Amino acid sequence: MNDEYLTERLLLTPLTPDDLEDVHRVYGDERTWRHLPSGRHLDRGISMATIERSSKSRREHGFGMNAVRLREPVGDLAPGTFAGVAGASMMAFGAWNLSYRFAPDAWGHGLAVEAARRSLAAAIEGAPAAPVTARVLANNPASIRVLERLGLELAWRGASSAEPTHDGDTTHLERLVFSDRALDEPVLDAVIALG
Ligand SMILES: CC(C)(COP(=O)(O)OP(=O)(O)OC[C@H]1O[C@@H](n2cnc3c(N)ncnc32)[C@H](O)[C@@H]1OP(=O)(O)O)[C@@H](O)C(=O)NCCC(=O)NCCS
Incomplete structure (x- = not known):
């Protein structure tokens, strides 16, 4: 089993409790939850x-979520900087859930695409028979x-179970499911049921 995954500019290492402060800094930052404020990690226990x-x-x-650190300078960020988290987790019904969350000061440099691409490949290597799915709110372009x-291809688009936000914005009430292959109906239904 791989302990780390390299890309051109990034080093991905499986999340461990040693990453707690970095993970919490990103997942506790309201700017990373603008599309789903209720998801913000309000304490370290959630992280x-x-x-x-x-x-x-x-x-x-064989695969999970990873700390993403820079191997070289990117913008104002120095090598070694914790840029965010990317990876995939296996869900109970046998499909991967691909996801990523980056620190706002690391946005806009193509790092999420780079880390997510490596994650997609590693998930497929880990369990080739399992589809790789991803859920996203329609207000998160x-x-x-x-x-x-x-x-990834759009597999479904429909209503979200998320609560409206306090400012009355309802665009996030629509969500999309993406997948790397055609999904059997029970798998798609199970992904949709996650809300
Ligand atoms: C989603 C997220 C990871 C993207 O990070 P990033 O480092 O800016 O992404 P990248 O630079 O790799 O590329 C993002 C792509 O989206 C585009 N993009 C960025 N902001 C955009 C916006 N507001 N509207 C439309 N496209 C946008 C970029 O131009 C780029 O596309 P391109 O390569 O065709 O130019 C980051 O915004 C984030 O962490 N958001 C909060 C957490 C989150 O939403 N996670 C996903 C939950 S489903």
């Missing part, structure tokens, strides 16, 4: 649970663009 779920996916299915850049 630790994310790390533990990732470790379980990695132990049982940057994330949708990342999925399109990876070549």
Whole structure:
């Protein structure tokens, strides 16, 4: 099993409890949850649970979520900087959930596409028979663009179960499911049911 994954500018390493402060800094930052404010990690316990779920996916299915650090300077950011998290977790019904969340000061340099592309390949290596899926809210064009850049296809578009935000914005109430292959109906239904 790989302990790390290299891309041109990035080093991805499986999340461990040592990454807690970095993970919490990104997942606790309201700017990374503008599209789904209720998801923000308000305490470290929630971030630790994310790390533990990732470790379980990695132990049982060969891949999980990863700390993404720079191997070279990018913009104002120095080598070694923690840029964010990217990877995939295996869901109970046998499909990968690809996801990523980056620190706002690392946005706009193509790092999410680079890390997500490596993650997609590693998920397929880990469990080739499992489809790679991703869920995204319709009001998150940057994330949708990342999925399109990876070549994932839109598998479903419909109503989200997310709560309206306090400012009355309802655009996030629509969501999209992407996949790397055609999904059997029970798998698609299970992804949709995640909300
Ligand atoms: C989604 C996210 C990871 C993208 O990070 P990033 O480092 O800016 O992404 P990249 O630079 O790799 O590329 C993003 C693509 O989206 C485009 N993009 C960025 N912001 C955009 C916007 N507001 N509208 C449309 N496209 C946008 C970029 O131009 C780029 O496309 P291109 O390569 O065709 O030019 C980052 O915005 C983030 O962490 N958001 C909060 C967490 C999140 O939404 N995670 C996904 C949940 S489903």
